[in-house]
Amino acid sequence: MAGNIATSMISTFVRASNGIQSTPAAVKPEIMLQLYDIENCPYCRLVREAITELDLDVEIYPCPKKGERFRPQVVERGGKAQFPYLVDPNTGEEMYESLDIVAYLFETYGQRELPLKWRAGRLQTLGSMLASAPRVQNGMQARPGAEPEYMLELYSFESSPYARPVRELLCEMEIPYILRSCGRTQLQEWILPPVRKRFNIRPDSQLENRRVLQNTEGKVSIPYLYDPNTEQGLFESGDILEYLRDNYGD
Template sequence: MNRTLDVVTSLAATLARLGGGLRSGHLGERPDKLLELYEFEGCPYCRKVREALSILDLEAMIYPCPRGGSRFRPIVKERGGKHQFPFLVDPNTGVAMYESNDIIAYLFRVYGDGEVPISLRLGPITNATAMLASAWRPGFGGFARPSSAPEKPLELWSFEASPFCRITREVLSTLEIPYRLHNVAKGSPSRQAFLARSGKMQVPFLHDPNTGVDMFESADIVDYLRRTYEVR
């Protein structure tokens, strides 16, 4: 896709959700162990959960499960009994669950102040706008492409509402590359540590421990991921 069109449609997806996941909110207890989320970009229900993670400033291990993927989808079937996404695993409490609304309620109850933001509790309206956001990026991040699996998971500093971060996450999803998601939405207390780590407040920022690469700029990251991991 033309770069300008790529950015414009990703921005439209953000606007469809009125910037959901742009800012962190009231934070509660912090988990000792990383949450695990099995999901894929383009899924409107997964989008809602990712927004919740951004608002709650929660890190998570992301295991991309695009359609046609074989790397992590079988794990979801084995652990939960069905291929349905999103699927959250919380090793801090032993909880494993499907259903985006249930996951969101759980996250805000355990790691927030118990109150789900209105943008995520409008029922059919929330679902419709999440679907509209996906419609602006039809198929992006939703279907697997052949790739080589990294030995170690990558790390991505991101937040859900950023159109540039979305473009990066779509490619990670398509290539079934697992990664540790560091949420640094506006107002996030994690931003100071990120600034010390990266030298400037700009996302997306990718770290690949397999190659030692650190990089900004979604276009450069996308090119790197495809050159390094896509099997052509």
Template sequence: MSIAATSYPLLSTRQLQCCRIKSTTYTPSHFSVNGFQSFSSVGIQHHGRCCVRTKAGGSQEGPQETFYTKAEDPVTTTNQAGNSSKSILSFLCPLLKLVGAKDPSLPRSDTFEVVTSGLASISRLPWGSQAIPDVAIVREERGQPMRLLQLYEFEACPFCRRVREALTELDLPAEVYPCPKGSLMHRDLVRSSGGKEQFPYLVDPNTGVSLYESGDIVKYLFQQYGEGRGPSLGLLESTLFTGWIPTIIRAGRGMTLWERAKPEIAAKRLELFSYENNQNSRLVREALCELELPYILHNVGKGSSRTQILLQLAGSDKVPYLIDPNTGLSFGNHKEIISYLFQTYSRI
């Protein structure tokens, strides 16, 4: 069966105008969650923050002993699993780049894209689809977190995916700084702050903690923001077995910076309503990563307390939903979003 590649045409000026947000309807306060300042232009800052490092040989089952080092003088520790993961990535990434090396701005078969992304979602069920009931409401009553967490990652990385799945479960928004291979901006920030170019990398400005290692990050997130809850059964362990499948099925999309991506940083953060295991949202996040566009991620998994915010903004609870405060446009269709992103933020 052949599939015609007729999707993702460039949007016409008339279509763009039809998507425009009325300036009198939405203000930054509508886009914020828990009073967050949505349009932050600040990435990592050095304020003598401490980096948490897990000691080598720590148990995966129980609490791990940690020690603290200044971000300016990082201590690098590795374990056997970490070295093995790096070896697999060093082999897999160039191979997938060779297989999937196509111009991401060209028209694609939407059927093929959605089907392969759907298979990727099936491979990771049930993780990254549902929010823990009421956990966000309890946090909000205490005003936590006051500031958005900052996640440095790239979409195709299975260990970054593990952290994004945890954020969905915890109903936590975050500032996402894509770090594709060939990055012009964000990889340097991670290296200068943490001392090494490794992903995912989490910065929590509320506690002054920064972390490498996805397992440590997930445990930290649940300890700090899980209200006594732990990760869903298998979330941590399953990554080693099925976490690679979405990366392989999607042929490494969301892994490498597109050569025509604009080097300039957008003045205001784009905002994406999404949840990790949604097949259409994945396609949009891949594009954001390939363009190295930082954005505010609003997780709205099933049962999310933020679904009402999405309903008020979009008139629907469907994701993905993108807001671009730089142009005053919003979109609720993945094909239109991807076309818009490559039209607006690349040198075509």
């Protein structure tokens, strides 16, 4: 587990400040967006970073290599197996191409100018490729698990080194989930949860999902997985990985 988190941290450092801070979108989609995604795909990462930065909640349909659960849907809808693929049931738009998707999300929901860093799109792609390298074995190949009746919910932000292994396993197991964005808006949120607890620091987040966690669970620590099928909620990436293998593994 320690090695797992260490390489995940390298990916986080490579992406520097991307996929951490949120400035919520001006308009939230009425119906949840759907993203067909491969966790360690550098192009998909860019889209998930923008999702954190806009504080959007999205349904993730994992499409790892050799996956058979959701990949065929993309071929049927768009004509080819290429990821990421976004479906927006609110506007009827469906699209390939990571940078087009990022621009679409900022325009349609952010309703603000595309930040400068996203205008240097190819540089972002290169950086994201470097971030994929340390995790090369993870979140790419299918090892399907059972499909839950109701979608799991993962409270996560893109660059979290602890949330990444959970997203990777969900992807490999082809388990669809609701990605509940929990980016940072406060300086205090950089302080690790145990230290916050020790000194009774309670950052007052502007983000709805962080507020929900604070109010229902009494703390905010990322990742947090809620499984409506068993009505269980879990913090701690190691515990979540074990839970997924025990409940949905072969």
